[in-house]
Amino acid sequence: MKLINNKKGMYITIIIIGAALIIAGALLNIFKGEELKSLSGVCIGLGAVLVSLFSGKLYVYRIGLKHPEIQRKKDIEVNDERNTIIRDKAGAKANNIFVWLIFAAVMVFILFDAELYISLVLAVLIVINSVLSSVYYYYYNKRL
Amino acid sequence: MKNRLEELRKKAGITQETLADNLEVSRQTIGSLESGRYNPSITLAFKLARFFGVTIEDLFLYGEDNENETN
Numbered sequence: 001m002k003l004i005n006n007k008k009g010m011y012i013t014i015i016i017i018g019a020a021l022i023i024a025g026a027l028l029n030i031f032k033g034e035e036l037k038s039l040s041g042v043c044i045g046l047g048a049v050l051v052s053l054f055s056g057k058l059y060v061y062r063i064g065l066k067h068p069e070i071q072r073k074k075d076i077e078v079n080d081e082r083n084t085i086i087r088d089k090a091g092a093k094a095n096n097i098f099v100w101l102i103f104a105a106v107m108v109f110i111l112f113d114a115e116l117y118i119s120l121v122l123a124v125l126i127v128i129n130s131v132l133s134s135v136y137y138y139y140y141n142k143r144l
Numbered sequence: 145m146k147n148r149l150e151e152l153r154k155k156a157g158i159t160q161e162t163l164a165d166n167l168e169v170s171r172q173t174i175g176s177l178e179s180g181r182y183n184p185s186i187t188l189a190f191k192l193a194r195f196f197g198v199t200i201e202d203l204f205l206y207g208e209d210n211e212n213e214t215n
Contacts, residue, residue, distance in 0.1 A: 080170040081185050 011058040018050030099129055146205040150178040152196045167191050 025043030028036045064071030077083060102122050109119045153163055153174075160174040167174075169188065176182035177192075184192065193200045 076164075076168050077170055079168075080173055081188060082173040082176060082182055083170060 008058070008061060011054045011061065014054045015051055015058065018047045018054065021047030022051065023047075095129070099126060102126055145183050146180055146207070147177065147203055148205070149174070149192065149203065152198070152203070153178070156196065163195070166195060 021043045025040045025045075025047060028040035028043065032040070064074065102125055106119050106122045106126070109122070153160070160171050160178070164171040164174045167188070173182065173184075173188075177184055189200050189204060193203050196203065
């Protein structure tokens with residue numbers, strides 16, 4: 001029950017943070033104008049994403065409270081061992097494909113003489129992905 | 145891996161939905177188990193065996209052709 005309440009509290013907190021970001025972005029736009037235009041845009045965009053995403057989650061959570069049987073079925077679907085395996089496998093495959101896509105993008109950017117920093121950022125992402133893979137491999141190797 | 149899940153379930157006169165609901169897994173998992181496409185975790189195998197009052201060996205038929213099998 002405590003966990004459920006924490007979930008609701010977490011959703012509401014994130015919605016408030018999102019709303020605060022939207023307001024901050026709007027205020028920056030009004031008072032600072034061109035000077036901080038990009039920062040204002042980032043604040044509004046991030047805020048809008050947080051508010052819409054977590055409002056949806058809060059709505060689903062409230063439906064779950066009103067209809068415990070639907071919530072139970074949903075929990076079973078989420079925690080089902082076969083579904084978990086499918087999700088993990090799909091995620092791993094998608095990640096592998098994504099790394100190759102980023103690698104291809106790096107090659108394309110280099111071939112077309114794009115700004116060097118773009119290729120470097122993408123290359124760093126590939127390195128971070130490899131490091132994370134190794135860290136998680138080590139972690140699960142110790143745990144399982 | 146081959147198993148007698150469908151046979152035991154039908155003998156018990158219950159649907160895949162009911163069995164899934166009792167074991168708190170999805171109906172698709174029961175379907176995949178019955179068709180042999182999916183091998184359950186040891187926990188689920190025990191739950192299934194206990195539900196039907198049989199041993200795991202009675203429920204799952206392990207043969208040489210299963211040696212290199214993975215999910």
